[in-house]
Amino acid sequence: MxxxxxxxxxxxxxxxxxxxxxxxxxxxxxxxxADPRPSDTTIIQPLAPRTTVISVPWWPAGDGPADDQPADGGPPTVRPAGAHAAAPAEKSEPARYTLQFSTGETVSVRGSGLIGRRPLPQPSEQFDHLIQITDLGMSVSKSHLEFGQHDGEFWVNDRFSGNGTVVRRAPAPALRCEPGRRYLVGRGARVEIGDQFFMVL
Structure with a gap:
């Protein structure tokens, strides 16, 4: 046959x-x-990624830990985006933060942004700030870190950088950020990117 x-x-x-x-x-x-079912193809839209916000509380020396930080020093509480203890009644304007860099730059920011040696958004991304910092040792990636706000709280997100991102806020221990996840940080925290760092004020 x-x-x-x-x-x-x-x-x-x-x-x-x-x-x-x-x-x-x-x-x-x-x-x-001819195809007996010409309209049998269904286009399925991709699901929007679910963003997880990891609460990384910060408190001044002498005060107790935040409600979502275990007293035994365990890992911080993981909560889904949108979950918050007290949601504001109205959407307010983003708070203003000052980022003070170890390289000498001081930048006042409001909203979202990228930080790196040559920060470059993806074609579908829009940011309020693109902050380029000098790093002769090239320990900072071109688009090292993304930042923004969640219910008025400042967060950082490592963009799969080569040397990683570490958040330090006394008296809690240092926390290495997992790439692709948002970490809430408070004023007074230090965020290390490669060999450089910046203070959130």
């Missing part, structure tokens, strides 16, 4: 042609028939 489409020899009992992949019942006429 031979394939009726490509003519290849078919073994006894074969259901498909090993040469062209056609069904053994296919003929040149059936291959030319």
């Amino acid at each position: 031979n394939c009726q489409i490509c003519g290849a020899h078919l073994p006894e009992g074969a259901m498909f042609c090993g040469g062209c992949g056609s069904s053994t019942s296919a003929t040149p006429i059936t291959r030319k028939r």
Whole structure:
């Protein structure tokens, strides 16, 4: 028995042609028939990624730990984006923060931004600030870190940088950020990016 489409020899009992992949019942006429279900294709929109906000509380020396920080010094509470103890009644304007860099720059920010040696957003991204810092040792990646606000609280997100991001806020221990996750930091925290750092004020 031979394939009726490509003519290849078919073994006894074969259901498909090993040469062209056609069904053994296919003929040149059936291959030319119109698609009986032309509108059977459904385009499924990709799901929007769920962002997880990791609360990294900060408190002044002498005060107790925040409500979501275990007293035994365990890992901080992980809560989904949108979950907050007290949601504001109205959407307010983002708070203003000052970022004081070890390289000498001081930048006042409000909203979102990218920090790096040559920060470059993806085509679909928009940021309020692009902050370029000098790092002769090149320990800071081109687009090292993303920042923004969640219910008025400042957060940072390591953009899969080469040397990583570490958040330090006394008296809690230092925390190395997992790339792609947002970490809340308070005023007075120190954020280390490669060999450089900046203070959140």
